[in-house]
Amino acid sequence: MKPTPAIRRATLLTSAAVALGLAVTGVSAQEKPKDHADGPAAAYEPSMTTLGQIQVEIPGRKPGDPVMTPAEFQKATTMYFERCAGCHGVLRKGATGKALTPDLTRANGFEYLRDFINYGSPAGMPNWGTSGELTEDDVDLMARYLLLEPPAPPEYGMPEMRASWKVHVAPEDRPTEKMNDWDIDNLFSVTLRDAGQIALIDGASYEIKAVLDTGYAVHISRISASGRYLFVIGRDAKVNMIDLWMESPDTVAEIKVGSEARSVETSKMEGYEDKYAIAGAYWPPQYVIMDGDTLEPLKIKSTRGMIYDEQTYHPEPRVAAILSSHYRPEFIVNIKETGIIQLVDYSNIDALKFTDIEAERFLHDGGLDSSKRYFLTAANARNKVAVIDTKEGTLEALIETDGLTPHPGRGANIDHPTYGPVWATSHLGDDTVALIGTDPEGNPDNAWKMVQQLYAMGGGSLFVKTHPESEHLYVDAPLNPDAEVSGSVAVFKVADLAQEEPEYTVLPLVEWAGIAEGQPRVVQGEFNKDGNEIWFSVWNAADLQSAIVVVDDKTLELKHVIKDERLITPTGKFNVYNTRADVY
Amino acid sequence: MKPTPAIRRATLLTSAAVALGLAVTGVSAQEKPKDHADGPAAAYEPSMTTLGQIQVEIPGRKPGDPVMTPAEFQKATTMYFERCAGCHGVLRKGATGKALTPDLTRANGFEYLRDFINYGSPAGMPNWGTSGELTEDDVDLMARYLLLEPPAPPEYGMPEMRASWKVHVAPEDRPTEKMNDWDIDNLFSVTLRDAGQIALIDGASYEIKAVLDTGYAVHISRISASGRYLFVIGRDAKVNMIDLWMESPDTVAEIKVGSEARSVETSKMEGYEDKYAIAGAYWPPQYVIMDGDTLEPLKIKSTRGMIYDEQTYHPEPRVAAILSSHYRPEFIVNIKETGIIQLVDYSNIDALKFTDIEAERFLHDGGLDSSKRYFLTAANARNKVAVIDTKEGTLEALIETDGLTPHPGRGANIDHPTYGPVWATSHLGDDTVALIGTDPEGNPDNAWKMVQQLYAMGGGSLFVKTHPESEHLYVDAPLNPDAEVSGSVAVFKVADLAQEEPEYTVLPLVEWAGIAEGQPRVVQGEFNKDGNEIWFSVWNAADLQSAIVVVDDKTLELKHVIKDERLITPTGKFNVYNTRADVY
Helix, strand or coil, X not given: CCCCHHHHHHHHXXXXXXXXXCCCCCCCCCCCCCCCCCCCCCCCCCCEEEECCEEEECCCCCCCCCCCCHHHHHHHHHHHHHHCHHHHCCCCCCCCCCCCCHHHHHHHCHHHHHHHHHHCCCCCCCXXXXXXXXXXXXXXXXXXXXXXXXCCCCCCCHHHHHHHCEECCCHHHCCXXXXXXXXXXXXXXXXXXXXXXXEEEECCCCCEEEEEECCCCCCEEEECCCCCEEEEECCCXXXXXXECCCCCCEEEEEEECCCEEEEEEECCCCCCCCCEEEEEEEECCEEEEEECCXXXXXXXXXXXXXXXXXXXXXXXXXXXXXXXXXXCCEEEEEECCCCEEEEEECCCCCCCEEEEEECCCCEEEEEECCCCCEEEEEEHHHCEXXXXXXXXXXXXEEEECCCCCECCCCCEEEEECCCEEEEEEEECCCCEEEEEECCCCCCCCCECCEEEEEECCCCCCCCXXXXXXXXXXXXXXXXXXXXXXXXXXXXXXXXXXXXXXXXXXEECHHHHHCCCCXXXXXXXXXECCCCCEEXXXXXXXCCCCCEEEEEECCCCCEEEEECCCCCCCEEEEEEHHHHHCCCC | CCCCHHHHHHHHHHHHHHHCCCCCCCCXXXXXXXXXXXXXXXXXXXXXXXXXXXXXXXXXXXXXXXXXXXXXXXXHHHHHHHHCHHHHCCCCXXXXXXXXXXXXXXXXXXXXXXXXXXXXXXXXCCCCCXXXXXXXXXXXXXXXXXXXXXXXXXXXXXXXXXXXXXECCCHHHCCCCCCCCCCHHHEEEEEEHHHCEEEEEECCCCCEEEEEECCCCCCEEEXXXXXXXXXXXXXXXXXXXXXXXXXXXXXXXXXXXXXEEEEEEECCCCCCCCCEEEEEEEECCEEEEEECCCCCEEEEEEXXXXXXXXXXEECCCCEEEEEECCCCCEEEEEECCCCEEXXXXXXXXXXXXXXXXXXXXXXXXXEECCCCCEEEEEEHHHCEEEEEECCCCEEEEEEECCCCCECCCCCEEEEECCCEEEEEEEECCCCXXXXXXXXXXXXXXXXXXXXEEEECCCCCCCCEECCCCCCEEEECCCCCCCHHHHCCEEEEEHHHHHCCCCCEEEECHHHHXXXXXXXXXXXXXXXXXXXXXXXXXXXXXXXXXXXEEEEECCCCCEEEEECCCCCCCEEEEEEHHHHHCCCC
């Protein structure tokens, strides 16, 4: 008998709390915080005035503001941006993490914040203090910082973009045919996270063909429709455009599109192949359409606006995944905080057309179904998947995944023995994998329903993966606190999915990689072009050894371990063909 | 021989300066300002920190901030909102008036600001001090206030709108046919500016049929496609929806859509008659689509985004004129500061489609050509008129008006003896009237060119007016400093426009109205339905007598003066039929 999801979650949360070694309630009082004007839990009572008939806040220092030196403020701002903004937002309005605006933080008070930062929470807040990542003083500083209003970071518009834009090799100076003997369709673009680099690795020989400097913590790689250009985007919003036809493939153009970003894509509609690129930023909340040959920035579109359901203004609706339609000259842009999926018709770049599809808040990542007509994308903090019909340009469905915080990456398309074509996502917050029917023509009864729920190793999963040639579904769990879980991958046999409670096999990849130091995490399976090998990153700390482990998909046995001193913190891997052709 | 526009303008500006009794340069130094922390012209040097790799300001009080009590700040904020925000913007980014952000105001310093506020400038800044509208202390206060950062006024989203929304008479409780004997097609809806009311006046008998409470300083009246519902919007963003079929026409629904607003419109496309209403706000920068029967707010769209040419973010792109297309299910929305004319396809209210047409900055008001296919709209601070083809949904032309700050209202459509169909606009900043050819089919050589420039009485014009049945073009000048000019209207005979330098007749309407007190201003001609009478407001101070003067269009003689103690500060007048059918 299946446990009910509620029971499973409660168990998971308790285990996680135990694993983190904390009692969230009953934390003992610690020494008195320093430098507070009116004590730590002073109520937030801004000085008000009126504008027209409306109450407004008087800007400037407020009663109860904690005292902080410019140097401390500087340090806290940097720390917040690097460690906290991803989940809580630059303006602290909350997303995957809770809102941390002063009205809320002051109600909770200094001690509460300090303890929360120190010990974390089982709901996903890391234990920054007890893990040793922040010192006691840093934790104290951050707790005080959060009682202050967030500084508004600057805008980043066309002047800044153009100043950052560099064309290293002009289009007319590039080769007219492929000048190298690389099998570029079976090349892997591998993020070397902390090195601010990518490695280009040959899919057959496992040879590292090149290591190229990029932005910090490259989030994704994307390939132009022709297969020639590789685009990568760093978390620092730097885009590199790499020409794979050059004798030594290298960056031919680069640009910085903001101060934080996650997504890049290129136009794929027939007639528009390689014509435009697009990059979406977290800050400022906007995206930019660029020339597909040079990255010249053409049009910037702010995403600030109303949350789809409440119809209240959000100052920081970040751009998450962007997908290029194969059916229409459109980019499909996930606007996270407003819950709007915006279709951007790029057929007339000087009079862009937009369709605002109301989906669900906290849109994150997603991918196409096997027919490539439907885009399935997670609304992660709402535990839903939205489905866009890219042919009609409409919202097809909105589906509960019955799990906590779905995180599909691009998801995995399986031909299910019982339910026909399904798309899978795992979850950050629990061990479940949701399978959703995607075939309204052939299997209308199953379409856009969660037809099956699988249970994998545990919470903290980031990616599922399969391939049309594979008979397996792989589920990682790199953020699970248990080293055994985070160091392995679970594999389901597709044929077994007809069973009521399918079992999975565990592949101990860290063990196979032979890495004993640190707590390396196994993350993001990626198939080679033929679909007979799957690669996993064994992601260790920057000063420790990492590896890529290649698994034989038929036998589930170790095929190869790529180790190299240049392989620093490998995370995402993108096979050129599979990425370009949306095979997953 | 025509004087060159440059010479004409120089003459005008000098006269205006003399009329204002000021020497702008060489203002003598006055007493030392009070309460300055670091002296009046302290450089603006905010405390900086970094966010990621980017410099940001530390929020809160800055070195050099002038000291101001909360009561003073409150008073200054109110004064700024009521008198300054219209031209300079709530966030002081500038539009018709200059930008007044602290980086700029501190560079100029306290004395400069104080003197500028006191004496005004010939370029259009009123002389608030020497006119007696502000006291010496008020001027001092405002100069200090402008050295501080502007307070950000609050958002106003769906919860606020719904809280303000009232349906006084539900649709099912309204009559199913017209219950009164009014000739509603020849009714005039007249703004009683300072009273926060409108008067409904019968076009034949001149009888004031009703005076209804509305928002403050109603900016415009609009009529639903059926002719049944009258919509008015106050400067305070209050919308009243008035049912003209009731026995005693009155407000049946109301809503407040923000804290400041200018525009309201209703859907006119076949099949969507009376279905939706839309209101555009100055603050927050947004518009809302509402149910056409009840004003229930349905969707709010923020207009914050990139300026079309610079592609930099503007935090306050205000919504100016909105027009309803007769050819497509679209509203045409002028977004002032970004220079974008946004086509809003309302055919699917849950998945709105937008087309962003890049026109020109500082879009203001405008109207249709005589064929009703083309929308001509002023980009006022850029001295241009943009033309939208409402049938194709494209930018047709962008035309220099060769005048300073075109202000057409809805403009005036004339069948010109030489150039065929033309559309006219006068200017706020000089005495010119621009005639633009609007007939690309019949008169392609003249289309979208300024074919003729007329010279009227002087600067300070707000509206031109004619009617298909009229042989005249009327040009007002209510903001001209000369009482004789502001108290009259200039009339050109259409037949005379074939001459090289057509002369105009002056009608001394204030004299005809027999009002001796104050400096009443003649503003906004409006024709009756038949087009044989034109009505002008003689707009005096709230505590003095005003009037409406009716002129016989054939003879240009006085026909009637409407005087009534209820006629407090009459300004805009909207004939129901002409407004509904876009006749002007």
